[in-house]
Amino acid sequence: MSRIRTPICDGLGIDYPIFGFSHEPDVVVAIAQAGGFPVLGLGRDAPEQIPAIVTEVERRLDGLPYGIDLMLPSNVPPQADLADLREALPKEHVAFVESLRESFGIKPPSKPSFFTSQARSEALFEAQIDAVLNSNARAIATAIGLRSALIQEAKRRDKLTISLVGSVKHARKALSMGVDVLVAQGYDAGGHTGSVGTMSLLPQIIAVAEGKPVLAAGGIATGAQILGCIGMGAEGAWLGTLWMAARENHTPKSLLNRLIASASEDTVISRAHSGKPCRVVRSDWIDAWAADAAPDPLGMPFQQVLTGDVFASIHEHDDARLIYEAAGQSVFGIEDETCVADQMHKLVHDMNSAWTRVRSLSDD
Ligand SMILES: Cc1cc2nc3c(=O)[nH]c(=O)nc-3n(C[C@H](O)[C@H](O)[C@H](O)COP(=O)(O)O)c2cc1C
Structure with a gap:
């Protein structure tokens, strides 16, 4: 197959201008082996687990380039003692979630996970940052928050710095801190988003990027969309939702079925997941938080402490009624189970x- 390449492909030593975000190491390895640039999300991993995850991924990648992504919002507490945070939860919210647990028959999870044992805090972020800087990742990406010290230290270690931005203001801030690559992540995207759609955001970010590479993210599920973004001046596309259809993602069966059955309209922006606006695929759990009787979700990190x-549990028990995940309007591209290759x-x-x-339309 012929190859459409952009300068960033040569810079990173990849075959195609396709960047794949995933929390799942098997997906990351498969994207790299297929010629793309994978970015491993470690924002859902406890700092003490990161070195082992990274060592194993790097062993399997065998020198292929990859990046790591952390989510580093500001306005989280300096330290997070889960017992104290639970104690501080508003009674109305605790009672609401208790009533949902009862009415939906939600079983407790049988094993601890990031979502039951960690709460986002400055201390957690510092420990995650340390673990990530010590990796051999070629690039470090950050979303929601920007940390000047991390950007400078990553650059000192010869890593490419990438920032996901949802507005021109955010892009300018990232550039002022010396970020090397911007990802224009539109409202269409799965996960935490701003309010501008990818099609409108991308040209605005390219216009202020001072010649630095810009990638397009949000709502992208086809190669024609990627080519369109490159035509608009992007150096590639950054995809997240699509990989959940791959066997390598080990997506719970009910979630995969939900994603296959979902149209773009079935993804909604909700604060019920993390406390910040996040595009997710709807389920009865997400809908319960949108009901008139529901309280407003708490902020980050309290909503996650609460829920x-x-x-x-709904992931462990593959709960067909309640299961949801971050997912973009690109969900239209998930039609069946497949594999990354x-x-x-x-x-x-x-x-x-x-x-x-x-080309066939040009009269050249
Ligand atoms: C399940 C899931 C989890 C995500 N988690 C993160 C994350 O931890 N950090 C991050 O920077 N972006 C995260 N994102 C957003 C992606 O990096 C990417 O911007 C987005 O998926 C692009 O839009 P798309 O989903 O329409 O492809 C997540 C996306 C999905 C679908």
Whole structure:
């Protein structure tokens, strides 16, 4: 297959301008092996577990380049003692969640997870940052928050710094801190988003990027969309939702079925997951928080302290009624279970077909 390449492909030594975000090491390894640039999300991992995860991923990658992503919002407490945070939860919210646990018959999770044992705090972030800087990742990406010290230290260690931005203001701040690559992540994206759609956001971010590479993220599920973004001036596309269809993601069966059955309209922005606006695929759990009788979700990290056990439980028990996950309007691209190699092949093939179509329309 012919290759459409952009300068960042040469800089990173990858075959295709496709960047894949995933929390799942198996997906990360498969994206790298298929010629893309994988970014391993470690924002849901306890700092003490990160070194082992990273060592194993790097062993399997065998020198292929990859990045790591952390989510570093500001306005979290300096320290987070879970018992103290639980004690501080408003009674109305605790009673509401208790009533949902009862009415939905939610079983407690059988094992601890990030969502039941950690709460986001400055101390947690510092420990995650230390663990990540010590990796051999070629790039460090951050979302929601920007940390100047991390950016400077990552650059000192010769790592590429990447920032996910949802507005021009956010992009300017990232550039002022010396970030190397911007990801223009639109409202269409799975996960925490701003309010501007990818199609409108991308040209605005490129206009202020001072010539630095910009990637497009949010709502992208086809190679033609990737080519369109490159035509607009992006150096590639950054995809998250699509990989949940891959076997390598080990997506719980009910969640996979929900994603296959979902249209873009079935993803909604909700604060019920983390306390911050986050695009997720709807389920009865998400809908329960949108009901008139529901209290407003708490802020970060309290909403997760309040509901983290529920998120862990509905995934562990593959609860068909309640299960949800961050997911973008790109969910339209999930039609069946597949694998990363086939997804990459399809994206590249579709990108080439779109290029042929565009060329056939030119009178050159
Ligand atoms: C399940 C899931 C979890 C995500 N978690 C994070 C995260 O921890 N950090 C981050 O920077 N982005 C996260 N994102 C957002 C992705 O990095 C990416 O911007 C987004 O998925 C792009 O839009 P798309 O989902 O339409 O492809 C997540 C996305 C999904 C679908």
